Amino acid sequence: MTLSLPRRALLMGAGALALACGVLHPFATPAVAQETLVINTDRSGAGQKAAMNKIVADFEAANPGVKVTVNYSDVESYKTSIRNFLVASPPDVAFWFTGARMRAFTKRDLFADMSGFYEQNKLEKPMQPFLAAVTDNGKQYMMPTNFNTWGFFYNKEVFSKLGVEPPKTWDELMAIAEKAKAAGIVPFTIGTRDLWANALWFDYLTKRINGLDFYMGLMNGTESYTDPRIKKVFDTWRVPIEKGYFLDNASSYGWQEAIPFLAQGKAAMYLLGPYVLTSLPEEARKNIGFFPFPTVDPSVPNIEQVSINGVGIPKGAKNKELALKFLAFLAQPENLSAFAKGGSVVPARTDIQIDPNDFASVQMEQVRNSAGSSQFYDRDTDPEMAQQGMKGFQEFLAKPDREDAILQRLDATRKRIFN
Amino acid sequence: MLRIWRQNQSWLTPLVLLFLPLALFLMMIVWPIIQSIVISFYEWDGTGPATFIGLDNYRELFADPQFFTSLKNNIIWIALFLLAPVFGLGLALFLNQPLGEMRIVKSVFFIPLVLANVIIGVVFTWFYDPTFGILAIVMRFFGFEPFAILSDEHFVTFGIVFAALWAQTAFCLVLFLAGLSQLDGELIAAGRIDGASGWTLLRHIVLPQLRAVSFVATIITVIGSLRNFDLIAVMTQGGPYGSSTVLAYQMYDATIFSYRAGYGAAIATVLFLIMSIYIAFFLRHTLRREQRGA
Numbered sequence: 084m085t086l087s088l089p090r091r092a093l094l095m096g097a098g099a100l101a102l103a104c105g106v107l108h109p110f111a112t113p114a115v116a117q118e119t120l121v122i123n124t125d126r127s128g129a130g131q132k133a134a135m136n137k138i139v140a141d142f143e144a145a146n147p148g149v150k151v152t153v154n155y156s157d158v159e160s161y162k163t164s165i166r167n168f169l170v171a172s173p174p175d176v177a178f179w180f181t182g183a184r185m186r187a188f189t190k191r192d193l194f195a196d197m198s199g200f201y202e203q204n205k206l207e208k209p210m211q212p213f214l215a216a217v218t219d220n221g222k223q224y225m226m227p228t229n230f231n232t233w234g235f236f237y238n239k240e241v242f243s244k245l246g247v248e249p250p251k252t253w254d255e256l257m258a259i260a261e262k263a264k265a266a267g268i269v270p271f272t273i274g275t276r277d278l279w280a281n282a283l284w285f286d287y288l289t290k291r292i293n294g295l296d297f298y299m300g301l302m303n304g305t306e307s308y309t310d311p312r313i314k315k316v317f318d319t320w321r322v323p324i325e326k327g328y329f330l331d332n333a334s335s336y337g338w339q340e341a342i343p344f345l346a347q348g349k350a351a352m353y354l355l356g357p358y359v360l361t362s363l364p365e366e367a368r369k370n371i372g373f374f375p376f377p378t379v380d381p382s383v384p385n386i387e388q389v390s391i392n393g394v395g396i397p398k399g400a401k402n403k404e405l406a407l408k409f410l411a412f413l414a415q416p417e418n419l420s421a422f423a424k425g426g427s428v429v430p431a432r433t434d435i436q437i438d439p440n441d442f443a444s445v446q447m448e449q450v451r452n453s454a455g456s457s458q459f460y461d462r463d464t465d466p467e468m469a470q471q472g473m474k475g476f477q478e479f480l481a482k483p484d485r486e487d488a489i490l491q492r493l494d495a496t497r498k499r500i501f502n
Numbered sequence: 503m504l505r506i507w508r509q510n511q512s513w514l515t516p517l518v519l520l521f522l523p524l525a526l527f528l529m530m531i532v533w534p535i536i537q538s539i540v541i542s543f544y545e546w547d548g549t550g551p552a553t554f555i556g557l558d559n560y561r562e563l564f565a566d567p568q569f570f571t572s573l574k575n576n577i578i579w580i581a582l583f584l585l586a587p588v589f590g591l592g593l594a595l596f597l598n599q600p601l602g603e604m605r606i607v608k609s610v611f612f613i614p615l616v617l618a619n620v621i622i623g624v625v626f627t628w629f630y631d632p633t634f635g636i637l638a639i640v641m642r643f644f645g646f647e648p649f650a651i652l653s654d655e656h657f658v659t660f661g662i663v664f665a666a667l668w669a670q671t672a673f674c675l676v677l678f679l680a681g682l683s684q685l686d687g688e689l690i691a692a693g694r695i696d697g698a699s700g701w702t703l704l705r706h707i708v709l710p711q712l713r714a715v716s717f718v719a720t721i722i723t724v725i726g727s728l729r730n731f732d733l734i735a736v737m738t739q740g741g742p743y744g745s746s747t748v749l750a751y752q753m754y755d756a757t758i759f760s761y762r763a764g765y766g767a768a769i770a771t772v773l774f775l776i777m778s779i780y781i782a783f784f785l786r787h788t789l790r791r792e793q794r795g796a
Contacts, residue, residue, distance in 0.1 A: 163758050170548075170549050191549045191550045276738065332650030334738075334741050335630070335631065466759065466760060470760050475743070
């Protein structure tokens with residue numbers, strides 16, 4: 084019969100299908116209803132990633148039926164994608180910077196208000212010093228996770244070869260730079276391709292020469308970039324630039340690509356954050372020392388740069404309840420502590436004992452000695468101002484003689500943005 | 503039912519067949535273009551409420567020195583990119599030899615086609631690295647001071663174009679190789695009998711047959727140079743201080759980093775108008791050829 088073959092094939096196919104269904108069935112409908120939590124994060128360094136993976140695994144173990152997906156992404160590309168995903172496909176939890184960078188999103192109603200969270204989880208007291216950074220219009224939109232300070236990382240071997248000690252004043256710093264330069268070592272390595280590393284010099288000099296109030300005025304657009312006080316900042320900054328103390332062709336390197344110069348002893352110092360340490364292997368780290376930005380004008384108190392990172396829940400998150408639960412879990416001292424340690428940063432809780440051998444204790448000390456702080460140029464001012472400003476600083480580092488043109492351009496931008 | 507179909511088949515069939523492509527074209531291409539032009543008249547951060555500001559974005563754009571830097575760089579891109587079809591043709595003529603060994607040589611020249619632009623950008627960034635890059639090592643070997651091409655505001659664009667040209671040449675090479683394989687052997691044989699050889703053969707017999715391919719290669723190259731963005735993003739992020747920015751990158755920078763979707767849309771509109779010139783030229787040429795052919 085001609086029909087027999089197809090019919091048999093059909094039967095066999097049906098049998099196979101039934102078998103497949105039987106096998107697949109137990110997986111298709113599990114006993115406990117699945118809940119998923121999606122986390123987007125830029126804390127993708129090896130240490131912090133490992134810490135995060137452990138916290139997530141513990142959270143899943145403590146909450147049966149919960150499946151957590153963590154999307155890691157590198158810092159620079161995260162910056163370009165976050166606004167899109169907050170609008171188009173919001174995760175349940177998103178890590179981000181606090182301060183003006185958070186407010187850029189809360190202003191656009193992209194982060195959910197989580198004001199009650201602190202009281203419910205008794206976090207008001209331990210997180211008190213960081214709450215201002217996550218507050219907009221009296222409401223809290225993020226949970227601070229950690230903070231870090233900035234300063235000079237130096238190559239200990241190079242310093243001992245030059246016979247110098249970490250400086251306390253700007254003049255001492257310049258003297259060390261001169262010695263290094265004479266010995267054929269680049270005094271300051273820096274990578275300005277992704278712009279921000281260079282803003283540290285501007286931030287520190289502005290605050291140490293003109294004080295915090297002027298700096299914040301500049302960030303809020305009430306002070307001008309053509310002000311004589313800014314001129315003074317650039318005149319101070321110009322000296323090391325014109326003497327050739329900075330790495331040549333800084334804009335050819337990203338901030339990470341400039342670290343090997345320091346590690347290999349080709350450069351003496353790098354003004355940056357703890358990322359210098361996390362970017363280096365364990366053995367190389369031992370040779371790297373740290374000192375805070377030296378005093379520039381003794382009559383101006385030493386204002387530090389303290390950047391607070393946090394985590395928030397996007398307005399469009401599908402699973403806000405679970406997200407809050409996860410944040411509360413992350414906020415537990417041992418979890419927050421492990422998370423911060425993975426990135427050589429300081430956990431954002433005042434009641435956590437910091438390991439005195441860890442770099443976090445150095446940063447904590449720096450904060451204690453500081454007469455006040457701001458976060459970072461691109462977290463304290465309007466995002467567009469920050470972008471244009473940092474381009475201007477990059478240009479100044481390469482062509483210091485264009486100072487006036489740069490400052491006039493920046494002031495025109497400031498007027499347009501803040502009018 | 504069947505009768506209605508039969509009576510109107512002549513005009514219904516094209517309608518049915520055209521529906522999907524037309525709908526897709528309208529939805530994915532025409533509509534976003536209109537939307538983008540509309541947005542360019544607004545001040546908008548991309549998510550919040552938008553305010554109508556008329557031509558202010560364009561006024562600002564034409565007073566923005568960055569715009570002219572971008573425009574200048576776009577012109578450099580187009581001019582240098584047009585070398586790609588020339589090099590591509592030269593290479594294709596060289597590689598179009600019936601030798602077995604040529605296959606290996608060909609595959610070497612095809613490599614850039616297999617690589618994503620982003621990877622080409624990263625590789626060339628390392629190549630240009632003024633300390634650890636091969637270029638620097640070679641220059642030091644010959645006793646020259648290494649030259650940081652990506653940090654020099656005058657040369658940075660040339661550095662990026664060179665990387666892009668490497669890939670674009672391979673693309674044109676493939677087009678021309680395909681074109682060469684379609685050559686009419688009889689015409690060439692006839693030419694040879696009439697005593698043509700070398701340059702004359704190329705100029706009067708081969709090149710006329712490659713006209714269509716050359717045309718396509720040129721147009722695609724020009725459009726490719728105008729929309730180039732990825733290499734710049736990877737290699738310099740438009741820097742140093744905006745000196746390697748082209749219009750497409752400036753649009754991205756304004757929209758993504760400065761949160762100015764309106765201003766970005768205005769840049770996109772200008773870029774669209776520039777591209778339209780080439781597209782119009784392309785369409786006119788294609789239509790004319792089709793008319794002649796028919």
